[in-house]
Amino acid sequence: MPIRTIIEPFRIKSVEPIRWTTRTQREKLLRDAHGNLFLLPADDVLIDLLTDSGTGAMSTYQWGAIMEGDESYAGSKSYNRFRDSIQDIFGYRHVIPTHQGRAAERILFNVMVKRGQIVPNNTHFDTTRANLEFVGGVAMDLVIAEGKQPSLKHPFKGNMDVAALETVIEREGRDKIPLVMLTVTNNSGGGQPVSMQNAKAVSAVCRKHGIPLYFDACRFAENAYFIKLREPGYENKTPKEIAQEMFRLGDGCTMSAKKDGMANIGGFLCTNDDILAQQEKDLLILTEGYPTYGGLAGRDLEAIAVGVQEAVDVDYLRYRIASTAYLGNHISEQGVPIVQPPGGHAIYLDARAFVPHIPLDQFPGVALANELYLEGGIRSVEIGTLMFGKAAKMDLVRLAIPRRTYTQSHIDYVIEVILEVWRKRNQIKGLTLAYEPPFLRHFTARFEMPG
Numbered sequence: 247m248p249i250r251t252i253i254e255p256f257r258i259k260s261v262e263p264i265r266w267t268t269r270t271q272r273e274k275l276l277r278d279a280h281g282n283l284f285l286l287p288a289d290d291v292l293i294d295l296l297t298d299s300g301t302g303a304m305s306t307y308q309w310g311a312i313m314e315g316d317e318s319y320a321g322s323k324s325y326n327r328f329r330d331s332i333q334d335i336f337g338y339r340h341v342i343p344t345h346q347g348r349a350a351e352r353i354l355f356n357v358m359v360k361r362g363q364i365v366p367n368n369t370h371f372d373t374t375r376a377n378l379e380f381v382g383g384v385a386m387d388l389v390i391a392e393g394k395q396p397s398l399k400h401p402f403k404g405n406m407d408v409a410a411l412e413t414v415i416e417r418e419g420r421d422k423i424p425l426v427m428l429t430v431t432n433n434s435g436g437g438q439p440v441s442m443q444n445a446k447a448v449s450a451v452c453r454k455h456g457i458p459l460y461f462d463a464c465r466f467a468e469n470a471y472f473i474k475l476r477e478p479g480y481e482n483k484t485p486k487e488i489a490q491e492m493f494r495l496g497d498g499c500t501m502s503a504k505k506d507g508m509a510n511i512g513g514f515l516c517t518n519d520d521i522l523a524q525q526e527k528d529l530l531i532l533t534e535g536y537p538t539y540g541g542l543a544g545r546d547l548e549a550i551a552v553g554v555q556e557a558v559d560v561d562y563l564r565y566r567i568a569s570t571a572y573l574g575n576h577i578s579e580q581g582v583p584i585v586q587p588p589g590g591h592a593i594y595l596d597a598r599a600f601v602p603h604i605p606l607d608q609f610p611g612v613a614l615a616n617e618l619y620l621e622g623g624i625r626s627v628e629i630g631t632l633m634f635g636k637a638a639k640m641d642l643v644r645l646a647i648p649r650r651t652y653t654q655s656h657i658d659y660v661i662e663v664i665l666e667v668w669r670k671r672n673q674i675k676g677l678t679l680a681y682e683p684p685f686l687r688h689f690t691a692r693f694e695m696p697g
């Protein structure tokens with residue numbers, strides 16, 4: 247019989263101890279954090295699934311490359327290696343390094359968007375929406391209807407509703423829409439992929455109307471692997487070839503290298519437009535740094551140059567997608583409501599279905615995430631009413647899996663904790679907001695905590 251077990255395609259060279267706490271300690275810790283898991287000291291978390299952003303393990307090749315970092319202020323060799331590696335996959339003429347994804351977003355929107363203009367996206371990520379709104383733009387989410395129904399299975403729930411995009415362009419006029427974005431995979435919509443066919447259709451509409459198309463490319467490699475698995479005609483192509491084909495459909499991208507850049511920090515902004523690139527570099531110098539380092543050290547550029555290539559490795563992606571699905575399938579088989587099918591980087595619990603007795607203004611997702619911490623020291627994040635206010639279409643609890651970091655037994659432990667919380671779900675109580683900042687409120691919001 248052929249061996250079917252998919253293993254971690256690496257062995258561990260360096261370990262980082264994690265620390266147990268008791269339930270009584272966690273109750274106090276959560277009270278001290280005002281019921282907001284972002285405000286917990288990371289040391290008091292056993293398994294940290296808050297985010298897959300910058301939390302992954304780097305490879306020996308990345309650490310080796312880091313030693314070659316050229317820290318010259320201008321014209322460093324590390325920038326050339328970074329640019330060449332990115333251009334090899336993304337293909338865009340200008341590659342502008344930034345300290346992370348949101349810096350790329352801020353610069354892009356400052357240069358391209360005027361007050362009152364609309365940017366359609368499948369689903370804006372929170373920082374994307376916030377940066378757009380900060381310059382007076384209007385964020386419009388146009389994900390397909392299937393993408394808003396958590397339990398529904400569909401291979402490409404991240405797809406954009408192309409007919410809705412056409413309607414918006416016709417109703418508002420081309421001048422009101424400075425760019426269209428596609429987020430691959432669609433993080434806020436459950437880490438769900440966008441098909442090549444959909445990207446082609448969106449690109450065709452954009453080109454017909456002369457509107458630039460930009461990818462939010464954070465998880466481009468996972469998206470490419472889903473296309474390989476699920477879209478007819480792509481089974482024999484490499485993830486890299488698929489990514490290259492997708493990026494050819496656009497005019498540029500924003501990227502957080504903390505995801506499929508396999509690095510702990512970094513990002514970039516790409517464009518094919520010479521005039522925009524100049525304006526973007528001028529803004530970059532103002533806040534991020536010179537265009538050959540953009541807020542990063544030379545060694546960070548080296549780690550990203552190697553990381554983006556490792557992210558498209560087929561053995562890595564097979565393990566990555568299988569291990570995320572392992573968590574999702576084991577809990578959903580026991581009745582736990584999750585966004586189906588399992589996404590690339592995370593499993594999303596459907597909090598509205600998990601704790602239906604908690605009204606939306608008492609933040610069912612936050613209440614559920616807090617309970618996972620109390621039960622087993624697991625940190626997750628709400629993506630719902632706290633994060634997006636009334637614009638939230640779902641209340642989800644995201645369990646994001648850091649890349650190459652946790653083993654299968656860690657995940658078995660997470661499964662056990664979730665099933666225990668599921669058994670006790672009727673006892674979970676809603677929360678009252680005590681403080682909220684003016685934007686991105688989920689990071690620093692505080693809740694009323696008993697005792």
Ligand SMILES: Cc1ncc(COP(=O)(O)O)c(C=O)c1O
Nearest residue numbers: 299346347348371373433464502
């Ligand atoms: C889809 C998406 N876009 C943009 C960002 C922002 O990237 P960063 O955290 O590096 O600023 C993220 C981060 O999680 C994301 O998931």
